Amino acid sequence: MGAVRAEFIKLKRSLSWTVVVLLPVAMVIAGAVNSLVSGESPEDGWPTMWLRSVVFYGLFPLAIGIGILASLVWRVEHRGGNWNALMSGPTSSMRIVAAKAVVVAVLAAAMQAVLFLTVTVIGSFVFAIPGPPPGRYAAVSLLIIIACLPVAVLQSGLSMLMRSFAAPIAVAFLGAGAAVVLLLAGLDAAIFVVPYALISRATQLGTGTFSDTGAITGGDVVSIVTAALVLTTALLTATTAILDRRDTRT
Amino acid sequence: MNGRAGANEARAVGALARADGWGTMANRWAAVANEFAKMRHLRMGVVASVMVIIVVGLSVGSAATSPAFAEAAGRSWEALLAGMSLAVPLASPLLLAVMASRQVDIEHQGNGWLLSQTSGLTPGGLCRIKLLAVGIVVAAATVLESVLLLGAGLLLGVPDPVPAGLWAGYTASVSVANLVVLALHILLSARIDNQLVGLGIGVLGTIVAVFATALPPAAAHVTPWGYYALAAAAGYEGERLVAMTPAYGSIAALGVVAAAFFLFITGRSGWKEG
Numbered sequence: 001m002g003a004v005r006a007e008f009i010k011l012k013r014s015l016s017w018t019v020v021v022l023l024p025v026a027m028v029i030a031g032a033v034n035s036l037v038s039g040e041s042p043e044d045g046w047p048t049m050w051l052r053s054v055v056f057y058g059l060f061p062l063a064i065g066i067g068i069l070a071s072l073v074w075r076v077e078h079r080g081g082n083w084n085a086l087m088s089g090p091t092s093s094m095r096i097v098a099a100k101a102v103v104v105a106v107l108a109a110a111m112q113a114v115l116f117l118t119v120t121v122i123g124s125f126v127f128a129i130p131g132p133p134p135g136r137y138a139a140v141s142l143l144i145i146i147a148c149l150p151v152a153v154l155q156s157g158l159s160m161l162m163r164s165f166a167a168p169i170a171v172a173f174l175g176a177g178a179a180v181v182l183l184l185a186g187l188d189a190a191i192f193v194v195p196y197a198l199i200s201r202a203t204q205l206g207t208g209t210f211s212d213t214g215a216i217t218g219g220d221v222v223s224i225v226t227a228a229l230v231l232t233t234a235l236l237t238a239t240t241a242i243l244d245r246r247d248t249r250t
Numbered sequence: 251m252n253g254r255a256g257a258n259e260a261r262a263v264g265a266l267a268r269a270d271g272w273g274t275m276a277n278r279w280a281a282v283a284n285e286f287a288k289m290r291h292l293r294m295g296v297v298a299s300v301m302v303i304i305v306v307g308l309s310v311g312s313a314a315t316s317p318a319f320a321e322a323a324g325r326s327w328e329a330l331l332a333g334m335s336l337a338v339p340l341a342s343p344l345l346l347a348v349m350a351s352r353q354v355d356i357e358h359q360g361n362g363w364l365l366s367q368t369s370g371l372t373p374g375g376l377c378r379i380k381l382l383a384v385g386i387v388v389a390a391a392t393v394l395e396s397v398l399l400l401g402a403g404l405l406l407g408v409p410d411p412v413p414a415g416l417w418a419g420y421t422a423s424v425s426v427a428n429l430v431v432l433a434l435h436i437l438l439s440a441r442i443d444n445q446l447v448g449l450g451i452g453v454l455g456t457i458v459a460v461f462a463t464a465l466p467p468a469a470a471h472v473t474p475w476g477y478y479a480l481a482a483a484a485g486y487e488g489e490r491l492v493a494m495t496p497a498y499g500s501i502a503a504l505g506v507v508a509a510a511f512f513l514f515i516t517g518r519s520g521w522k523e524g
Binding site: 030065169173180 | 308311466
């Protein structure tokens with residue numbers, strides 16, 4: 001746990017909270033302004049509110065948000081002599097990789113919590129939708145958090161390999177774009193191979209968009225959780241193996 | 251820095267030593283060549299290619315998945331232009347932010363601002379050179395996007411004649427919007443060392459650009475990203491696909507105002523502590 005705690009201390013001055021708060025809030029507000037300007041309030045209440053806020057968010061802003069968070073977490077290691085300090089320290093590659101990924105995943109989970117909260121507040125107060133959002137959206141949020149795990153590991157690995165801040169974010173964008181094309185083509189099996197497709201699929205769950213049927217089945221839930229666990233394990237192993245072969249830089 | 255960049259830097263340094271703020275004509279081109287050498291090192295070609303691939307892919311993809319496109323007779327240039335009018339605002343703001351951020355951040359990292367300043371190129375002058383160099387790449391990428399989409403339409407056998415005027419006008423409008431957003435990000439990245447700020451604004455810009463199509467035109471005029479919506483050459487009115495005329499006047503005005511602003515900011519001495 002020491003490594004994870006150290007990572008959270010490093011985060012304190014990284015401004016990562018701005019991403020965690022601003023990105024989801026901006027997405028929900030953009031959706032709401034769009035609805036207000038076109039003069040239509042969500043007719044059937046929470047389902048439309050959720051669809052407008054979350055589906056677009058899952059297509060690429062979420063992947064980019066995780067990419068930015070991962071770059072922020074690794075940025076400090078690429079500065080000054082920190083990389084060499086990291087390489088010559090007693091912490092094993094596995095623990096470094098896992099600790100960084102945990103931090104990114106926790107921030108991604110916080111982003112989802114902010115999104116859920118903002119949807120609730122805007123839905124209740126701006127559009128006066130009666131009652132709280134149905135429980136299934138809390139459950140979908142939990143699934144989205146799980147689906148973010150492999151993306152967090154992948155982006156953390158990319159930001160570890162690339163010293164540039166922006167390059168891994170461009171990769172996330174390209175990956176998210178490819179995932180949209182795969183899902184548009186109805187290739188849902190892509191969620192087992194492409195982590196970006198997994199988060200897009202999870203955010204579409206129960207909305208009836210893309211190839212989603214609108215109903216949340218046990219099969220959907222099981223395949224999302226399985227894909228998340230398999231991809232996370234594979235990516236963690238791969239990233240650790242890569243870091244093991246890295247050395248100090250001169 | 252690689253060898254070629256170093257050699258170019260030396261040449262630019264020597265040439266600029268005798269010049270004011272951003273040098274004489276020949277010196278400027280030496281400095282631009284220097285930026286191109288840096289770009290090669292920064293793999294800016296890859297980022298620009300990503301932008302072209304995403305725009306062309308999404309444009310063709312969104313047109314091809316519309317039901318009218320299933321049969322050859324239903325295929326129209328409007329569908330492709332509508333696809334591009336959606337794909338450009340989706341892909342450009344963030345990737346332009348990435349390009350500006352990379353090209354400017356190397357000066358923060360190696361304190362290139364000071365090196366340039368000692369050779370007579372002020373930080374403002376260096377920003378102008380960067381806009382010129384990256385701008386050439388961005389303009390070329392924008393034209394390439396447009397030409398590739400045109401080629402895709404011809405391959406798919408769109409029956410109508412090519413609306414050449416609208417196509418050229420749209421390409422020019424998007425180029426202006428792209429260059430203005432690029433200029434803004436170069437200034438931002440130069441001013442603020444933390445790349446999070448520039449990229450964060452790039453993400454917010456994407457959201458503004460995508461949703462600006464739904465806003466009234468007056469609201470779209472307020473931010474540079476809104477002009478992607480004003481440039482739209484085709485779109486859906488309800489269910490119906492219609493050709494539109496880009497708001498040429500507004501886009502030209504944006505270009506002039508942004509150019510004046512950029513020259514003013516980069517011309518002020520001490521706007522950025524070197």
